[in-house]
Structure formats: C-alpha cells, structure tokens
Amino acid sequence: xxxxxxxxxxxxxxxxxxxxxxxxxxxxxxxxxxxxxxxxxxxxxxxxxxxxxxxxxxxxxxxxxxxxxxxxxxxxxxxxxxxxxxxxxxxxxxxxxxxxxxxxxxxxxxxxxxxxxxxxxxxxxxxxxxxxxxxxxxxxxxxxxxxxxxxxxxxxxxxxxxxxxxxxxxxxxxxxxxxxxxxxxxxxxxxxxxxxxxxxxxxxxxxxxxxxxxxxxxxxxxxxxxxxxxxxxxxxxxxxxxxxxxxxxxxxxxxxxxxxxxxxxxxxxxxxxxxxxxxxxxxxxxxxxxxxxxxxxxxxxxxxxxxxxxxxxxxxxxxxxxxxxxxxxxxxxxxxxxxxxxxxxxxxxxxxxxxxxxxxxxxxxxxxxxxxxxxxxxxxxxxxxxxxxxxxxxxxxxxxxxxxxxxxxxxxxxxxxxxxxxxxxxxxxxxxxxxxxxxxxxxxxxxxxxxxxxxxxxxxxxxxxxxxxxxxxxxxxxxxxxxxxxxxxxxxxxxxxxxxxxxxxxxxxxxxxxxxxxxxxxxxxxxxxxxxx
Amino acid sequence: xxxxxxxxxxxxxxxxxxxxxxxxxxxxxxxxxxxxxxxxxxxxxxxxxxxxxxxxxxxxxxxxxxxxxxxxxxxxxxxxxxxxxxxxxxxxxxxxxxxxxxxxxxxxxxxxxxxxxxxxxxxxxxxxxxxxxxxxxxxxxxxxxxxxxxxxxxxxxxxxxxxxxxxxxxxxxxxxxxxxxxxxxxxxxxxxxxxxxxxxxxxxxxxxxxxxxxxxxxxxxxxxxxxxxxxxxxxxxxxxxxxxxxxxxxxxxxxxxxxxxxxxxxxxxxxxxxxxxxxxxxxxxxxxxxxxxxxxxxxxxxxxxxxxxxxxxxxxxxxxxxxxxxxxxxxxxxxxxxxxxxxxxxxxxx
Numbered sequence: 001x002x003x004x005x006x007x008x009x010x011x012x013x014x015x016x017x018x019x020x021x022x023x024x025x026x027x028x029x030x031x032x033x034x035x036x037x038x039x040x041x042x043x044x045x046x047x048x049x050x051x052x053x054x055x056x057x058x059x060x061x062x063x064x065x066x067x068x069x070x071x072x073x074x075x076x077x078x079x080x081x082x083x084x085x086x087x088x089x090x091x092x093x094x095x096x097x098x099x100x101x102x103x104x105x106x107x108x109x110x111x112x113x114x115x116x117x118x119x120x121x122x123x124x125x126x127x128x129x130x131x132x133x134x135x136x137x138x139x140x141x142x143x144x145x146x147x148x149x150x151x152x153x154x155x156x157x158x159x160x161x162x163x164x165x166x167x168x169x170x171x172x173x174x175x176x177x178x179x180x181x182x183x184x185x186x187x188x189x190x191x192x193x194x195x196x197x198x199x200x201x202x203x204x205x206x207x208x209x210x211x212x213x214x215x216x217x218x219x220x221x222x223x224x225x226x227x228x229x230x231x232x233x234x235x236x237x238x239x240x241x242x243x244x245x246x247x248x249x250x251x252x253x254x255x256x257x258x259x260x261x262x263x264x265x266x267x268x269x270x271x272x273x274x275x276x277x278x279x280x281x282x283x284x285x286x287x288x289x290x291x292x293x294x295x296x297x298x299x300x301x302x303x304x305x306x307x308x309x310x311x312x313x314x315x316x317x318x319x320x321x322x323x324x325x326x327x328x329x330x331x332x333x334x335x336x337x338x339x340x341x342x343x344x345x346x347x348x349x350x351x352x353x354x355x356x357x358x359x360x361x362x363x364x365x366x367x368x369x370x371x372x373x374x375x376x377x378x379x380x381x382x383x384x385x386x387x388x389x390x391x392x393x394x395x396x397x398x399x400x401x402x403x404x405x406x407x408x409x410x411x412x413x414x415x416x417x418x419x420x421x422x423x424x425x426x427x428x429x430x431x432x433x434x435x436x437x438x439x440x441x442x443x444x445x446x447x448x449x450x451x452x453x454x455x456x457x458x459x460x461x462x463x464x465x466x467x468x469x470x471x472x473x474x475x476x477x478x479x480x481x482x483x484x485x486x487x488x489x490x491x492x493x494x495x496x497x498x499x500x501x502x503x504x505x506x507x508x509x510x511x512x513x514x515x516x517x518x519x520x521x522x523x524x525x526x527x528x529x530x531x532x533x
Numbered sequence: 534x535x536x537x538x539x540x541x542x543x544x545x546x547x548x549x550x551x552x553x554x555x556x557x558x559x560x561x562x563x564x565x566x567x568x569x570x571x572x573x574x575x576x577x578x579x580x581x582x583x584x585x586x587x588x589x590x591x592x593x594x595x596x597x598x599x600x601x602x603x604x605x606x607x608x609x610x611x612x613x614x615x616x617x618x619x620x621x622x623x624x625x626x627x628x629x630x631x632x633x634x635x636x637x638x639x640x641x642x643x644x645x646x647x648x649x650x651x652x653x654x655x656x657x658x659x660x661x662x663x664x665x666x667x668x669x670x671x672x673x674x675x676x677x678x679x680x681x682x683x684x685x686x687x688x689x690x691x692x693x694x695x696x697x698x699x700x701x702x703x704x705x706x707x708x709x710x711x712x713x714x715x716x717x718x719x720x721x722x723x724x725x726x727x728x729x730x731x732x733x734x735x736x737x738x739x740x741x742x743x744x745x746x747x748x749x750x751x752x753x754x755x756x757x758x759x760x761x762x763x764x765x766x767x768x769x770x771x772x773x774x775x776x777x778x779x780x781x782x783x784x785x786x787x788x789x790x791x792x793x794x795x796x797x798x799x800x801x802x803x804x805x806x807x808x809x810x811x812x813x814x815x816x817x818x819x820x821x822x823x824x825x826x827x828x829x830x831x832x833x834x835x836x837x838x839x840x841x842x843x844x845x846x847x848x849x850x851x852x853x854x855x856x857x858x859x860x861x862x863x864x865x866x867x868x869x870x871x872x873x874x875x876x877x878x879x880x881x882x883x
Binding site for chain 2: 355356357359372373374376388399401402403
C-alpha cells in the first residue's frame with residue numbers, strides 16, 4: 001500500500017488529470033447494448049435492456065441482488081449469449097461468442113470473487129491463458145515482463161508474491177493489471193469496493209479516474225449509493241431484469257436512486273392496525289447485544305448489531321439487499337454462529353446453538369429463499385410439512401417417523417394455509433411458489449411460540465397471496481408474539497411494522513417508530529447516510 | 534417457427550416406467566443386431582438364456598445365488614445415494630468383510646449357531662472399517678468419497694490375494710491360492726441356494742424401513758435432498774453422513790460374509806466377482822429405492838446368467854459386459870429423455 005496508483009495520461013492529455021476527456025461530437029459509443037434479453041428456466045434475467053457507455057465515461061450500474069446486473073455483464077464479456085438483442089462496439093454490431101472474443105474486443109472484467117489461482121505467483125496469474133505469454137516461460141522471464149507491465153500501468157504489484165498471501169486490495173490490483181495487460185478499453189468492476197478498506201478504495205478511484213482520462217471506459221457495479229454518486233459520470237439502474245433509468249451522476253440524489261432500485265411504484269398496502277388492548281411486552285423476548293457475524297466467505301457481514309424485540313410487536317428490517325439481512329436472519333434463527341456479542345432469548349443466552357435448538361425455543365423462520373433452505377423440493381408435501389415437528393410426539397417419538405402421522409399433520413397445516421393439496425405424497429415442487437410459501441409460513445407459525453423471523457415473506461407472490469401472508473403476521477402480533485420482518489419494500493414495512501431498523505453494510509443505521517418514519521429518511525439511511533435516530 | 538425440447542421437472546410414474554422398459558428393449562435390440570451381425574441367432578440365444586435361468590429349479594437357484602450379493606451391494610450404494618453420496622467402494626468393503634469373516638471362521642471353532650453370527654458381525658465390522666477413512670475424510674475434510682472409496686478397492690483385493698496365497702493358504706496343499714474350507718456354513722435352502730437370499734431380502738426391507746419409518750431415516754432423506762434445508766432444520770448433517778457411510782460399508786461387508794459362508798466357503802482372490810461394482814448399477818437401476826434394489830438385482834443377475842449361457846455359445850465375456858453396459862447406458866438416457874417434451878419455439882424479438 002501507499003504506492004499511488006495512476007494511469008499515464010493517454011489521449012486525454014491536456015485535460016486536468018482525472019477529469020473526463022473531451023469527446024468530439026459524433027464519436028460512437030464504446031459499447032452500446034440494444035434490447036438485450038436473456039431468460040433462464042423460470043426467470044427472465046434481462047428484459048430488453050439498453051445500455052450505452054461512451055469513451056471516457058465511468059458508468060455505474062446499480063441494482064439489488066438478482067436485478068440482472070451479473071447476467072448483463074456476463075453477456076457483455078462473452079460468457080452468456082443473449083436470447084435477443086444486439087451488442088454494438090465502436091459503432092459496429094459484434095457477436096461475442098466467447099470470453100476470449102470479448103477480451104480481444106477490449107472488454108475486461110474484474111469479478112467480485114477474484115478469478116486468480118491462489119497457489120500461483122502474481123506473474124504466473126498475469127500470464128495464465130494469455131496468447132502473448134512467451135512459449136518458453138521461465139519464472140524470471142515472467143516476473144520481468146510483469147514488472148514491465150506494472151511500471152507501464154503504474155500499478156504496484158510484487159511479481160514473485162504468491163497470490164494466496166496477498167491482501168484483497170493487492171489481489172484486486174493483480175486482477176486489474178491482468179485485464180489491462182490484455183489491452184482492455186472497457187473495464188468492468190463488480191462490487192470492487194466490497195473487499196477494500198476505505199484507503200484502498202480511494203486509491204482504486206484515483207486509478208479509475210486516470211484510466212478514464214485516457215479515453216477508456218469503466219462499468220462500475222455497486223449498490224453503495226454514496227460511492228456511485230462520487231465516482232460515476234452516469235448511473236443506470238436495473239430492477240427485476242429491466243433497466244429502469246439512466247441518469248447523469250451530477251445532480252442525482254441517493255434517495256431517488258434508492259427508490260429506483262427497490263421500486264417505488266408499488267401500491268401502498270392496507271395498513272393493519274394493532275387490535276385494541278394488545279400490549280407490547282415490557283421485557284424483550286429476543287435481544288441482540290453487539291452481535292458480529294461473518295458471511296460464507298468469511299467477510300464481516302454484521303457489525304455490533306444491537307436490537308431488542310418485544311412480544312406483540314413487529315420490527316421491520318429495511319435496507320438494500322446484501323447489507324447483512326441474510327446473516328442477521330440466520331443469526332437470530334441459530335443457523336449462523338455469531339463471531340462476537342450475544343443473542344438472548346427471554347433474557348437468557350441461548351444454551352445450545354443450532355437451528356433445531358432455536359426452533360425448540362419458539363423461534364419460527366420463514367427463510368429468504370424458500371426452495372434453497374426452507375424446503376426439500378424433491379421430497380413429498382408431507383415430508384416438507386413436518387420439517388419442524390418430525391422429532392416431536394405427533395410425528396416422531398421413540399426414534400420413529402410415522403408417515404401417516406406426518407400426512408395428518410400436513411393436512412392440518414395445508415388446511416390452515418388454505419392450500420388445496422391433491423396428493424400429500426407428491427413432491428412439493430409440484431405446488432405453485434405461492435402455495436409452497438403459504439405452507440412454509442403456516443409451518444413456521446406453528447413453532448413460533450415467541451418470535452417469527454419472516455425474511456421477505458411477500459417476495460415472488462401475487463397481490464392476494466401477499467395480503468394473506470401479511471395478515472398472518474398481524475395475527476401473530478395480536479397474539480402477543482414478536483415478528484422480525486425483513487422486507488425490501490418501504491410500504492410493506494411502514495404498513496405493518498411498529499418500529500423500523502435500517503441495515504447498511506452490516507450496521508444498524510438507526511431504529512425509529514414506523515409512525516415517524518418516512519420514505520425519504522429511510523432511503524437516505526439505506527444509502528448509508530443519516531444520523532442515528 | 535421451430536421446435537425445441539423443454540424440460541419438465543416431474544415425470545408421472547407410468548411414463549417413467551415406460552421409459553425404463555423402452556430403454557431395456559432398445560438395448561436388447563442393439564445387442565440382437567450385433568449378435569446377428571456376428572452370425573448368431575439372437576432369438577434362439579434369447580430363448581436359451583431365458584430357459585436356463587427361469588426354466589428349471591436349478592436355474593432359479595443359480596439365479597438366487599447371484600441375486601443375493603447383488604441385493605446387498607446394491608443396498609450399500611442406495612443407502613449412500615439417499616444422503617447424496619456415492620459409495621464406489623462396495624468391492625473393497627465386500628473383500629474386507631469376507632476377509633474379517635474368514636479370520637473368525639478359520640480360527641473360531643465350534644457350533645455354527647454361534648460362529649455364523651460372529652462371522653456376520655466380523656464381516657459387517659470389516660466392511661465398515663474399510664470405509665472408515667473415506668467417511669471421516671468426507672465428513673470432516675470434504676474429500677470426495679468417490680475417489681477414496683474407489684481406490685481402497687484395489688488395496689482390499691491385493692490384501693485378500695496376499696492372505697490366501699501367503700499366511701492363510703490352505704495347509705493341506707490341495708487347493709492353490711485359497712484358504713482352507715471354512716467349517717461354518719449357512720443352512721441350505723434347496724440344492725445350492727442358502728439362507729443368504731432371505732437374509733439379503735430382509736436387509737433390503739430393513740433398510741427401506743429405516744429410511745421411511747425412523748427419525749434417522751427422515752433426517753437422512755432431508756440431508757440428501759437438500760443440505761440447505763437440513764442446515765435450516767438443525768439436522769446434524771455430518772453425523773448422519775458418518776452413520777450412513779459406515780452402515781453402507783457394513784452392508785457390503787455382510788455381502789462378502791454371506792458369499793463366503795454360503796456360496797464359496799473359502800477366501801480366495803476374486804471372491805468379490807465384481808459384485809461391488811455391479812451393485813452400483815443395481816442401485817442406479819433402482820433409482821436409489823431400497824425395495825427397487827431387489828428388482829434391480831434380479832435383472833442384473835439375469836444378465837450375468839445370460840452371460841454365462843452366451844459364453845457357452847462362443848460369445849466372449851467382453852460382449853457380455855458390453856451388454857450390461859448398454860442396458861445401463863440406455864436406462865440413463867431413457868430416464869433423461871422422459872423429462873423432455875417438444876414445444877414450439879417462441880421467438881423473443883429484440
């Protein structure tokens with residue numbers, strides 16, 4: 001660290017270093033995507049997306065997880081082929097049938113999860129799979145070439161270091177050098193600052209501005225609004241596979257961008273006022289005390305989260321997807337160990353860890369991804385319905401599993417959920433997504449003696465099914481249970497929750513009563529701004 | 534306007550069965566074509582094959598002797614399949630089980646009534662011991678069980694070969710490369726058949742019951758169907774993997790014991806007769822169903838029997854292996870094909 005990163009001024013010489021170069025009128029766009037459409041089984045990942053990136057531009061691509069950013073970039077880098085649409089490079093329509101073709105066309109990508117070989121040295125990684133790698137490649141020769149490249153692009157790397165020993169910031173520099181060495185004119189960065197310290201991020205930004213100054217372009221994928229506004233020239237927002245807007249960064253406000261990302265055109269839901277005489281318990285049923293946790297990659301995902309959840313209230317968790325919601329929902333349901341701090345149920349630290357112990361303690365969990373974790377799609381409706389109670393006396397007992405008792409319990413749950421199941425022995429994936437979700441919700445409400453953790457309960461449902469699910473939550477609240485509601489829709493949280501907590505980069509930005517919260521304040525807090533309320 | 538194939542997630546049972554039957558018929562048609570090209574008469578050969586296996590009591594008993602180990606090695610594979618793993622090492626565990634049972638049978642004299650159970654225990658323990666290292670490596674270090682179980686097969690085969698040509702060689706000197714005859718024998722059930730067949734069927738039924746009617750079985754099925762759901766439900770996946778793999782090894786070891794005490798009566802090189810590998814095919818044919826393994830074992834045994842008949846007609850062993858391979862290949866293809874149906878392509882205009 002400490003070595004300044006700068007690109008030698010190229011065609012942009014004369015302009016102030018780092019400022020966008022003057023582009024003569026009539027210059028064709030470096031990249032123009034027209035009507036890019038890509039479908040995967042069951043999901044339309046990109047739906048007629050248009051995107052134009054000019055030379056000398058840093059173009060930010062905003063969107064939540066699953067908005068279609070990665071698919072679009074995979075198409076631009078030749079990994080996927082679009083089902084429909086045209087890719088125009090420098091004014092000429094081009095097909096990019098392979099990643100090699102995209103690299104030859106000057107498009108290079110630095111992925112969020114680096115594609116380096118950890119056991120190889122920096123020099124070996126730079127030269128891996130490169131047509132210009134000399135045929136007789138001694139370690140010394142590769143290192144000399146790497147040193148020359150590093151000097152040319154002014155990127156400080158140690159050619160003989162083994163990549164596995166480098167910090168994330170250093171690895172990212174190797175990735176960037178790898179792309180630039182292949183004469184990239186368009187550099188695509190996927191969440192580049194996610195793994196960087198603030199100082200490293202500043203150096204990266206300086207390097208990107210220098211790269212832009214020589215007439216090259218950058219596509220910068222992120223969901224951090226503040227840094228996007230700071231670095232980008234223009235900003236495009238994807239939502240649900242469609243491009244919803246392209247705006248100049250100058251004058252863009254974070255609040256408006258946040259609303260664009262999560263979608264503001266959702267009708268205000270019917271508020272569900274609490275029934276008269278349903279008090280909120282004085283003592284919290286679930287407490288998080290300065291909880292820290294790491295995600296699956298070992299990066300810190302929750303930082304000093306302190307929350308208290310009382311019986312008879314709904315606490316909404318708002319935030320742009322990917323800011324620690326997943327880890328928080330897993331910590332409060334025992335699926336993820338805490339790296340620091342304490343989780344207390346009824347004031348006592350949980351004696352046993354593990355999801356089964358939390359469920360036994362009365363914590364139900366409607367998981368974010370029903371199919372991936374809440375259900376075993378290939379197994380029968382009955383098997384899935386008893387996932388929480390198979391060990392209990394109704395179905396299990398004495399080490400046994402009684403399929404007929406499981407079917408009986410499944411019928412009860414299906415009746416509660418008002419789901420018509422023709423055959424309880426058929427695989428549950430034959431049911432519609434909405435019906436699967438209703439069954440999961442009812443199954444979890446049965447075990448939620450104290451708390452129900454509902455992660456995005458309305459995701460993927462139609463209006464009617466959403467209404468039913470949200471009424472379940474209100475009903476639980478009125479019975480004195482606590483509900484932790486994760487949602488990406490302000491209206492849902494504001495209509496249902498008693499209090500709202502906003503997560504940003506794993507921190508609680510603030511907790512406020514829902515009655516006092518407004519979309520603007522929440523939007524700012526979701527973008528990382530705003531004082532603690 | 535063009536047509537393309539669309540994958541459907543679930544297939545009705547009738548279509549799945551039709552796919553199976555069609556696949557086997559297609560494989561046999563291929564075989565018949567090749568045989569007639571070689572100047573043989575497929576129809577006459579087919580009649581002879583069916584007659585020899587199903588036409589006499591002796592034929593049926595011989596078939597039963599082949600079915601017995603195949604059921605057990607098939608169950609060994611089917612059990613691990615249910616938790617999403619592959620035990621490719623049935624062959625090695627079979628040998629290890631036979632070896633352990635031989636150690637007891639040769640050195641523990643006395644009444645069959647207690648020597649046989651002791652041999653069964655030793656055989657099961659031997660099979661479980663042979664899969665122990667792959668199990669721990671899988672559960673705690675994430676090492677692919679495919680490689681480790683497979684490689685140990687060769688170690689077991691060489692160990693058996695060394696023992697019966699070395700330390701345990703028949704002291705009477707009448708037979709080469711085998712141990713002395715083991716005094717304890719499984720009680721007969723006909724001329725050549727023995728109680729190993731009912732025992733193997735009982736093991737298959739027990740395994741099916743274990744999976745369907747116990748809490749352990751439920752947890753195994755969840756962990757195999759979706760490890761994410763197992764984590765979500767708090768099921769200790771690692772412990773279940775260890776238990777299932779050891780059980781699988783024990784069943785394969787039991788197969789070796791029964792083959793030894795009922796059919797071969799001496800430990801010798803090649804006692805496993807590829808039953809461990811054929812068990813994989815049996816389990817695939819049964820699609821991981823423990824009761825289906827019984828039917829799969831009968832089909833496989835009939836094929837092996839057909840091979841013996843064909844050899845007397847001058848068809849060599851490689852051809853016989855090719856036939857079994859063809860049937861497996863066609864079945865696998867058929868299982869996939871029934872998932873597809875043609876639909877008209879709808880073009881999205883850009």
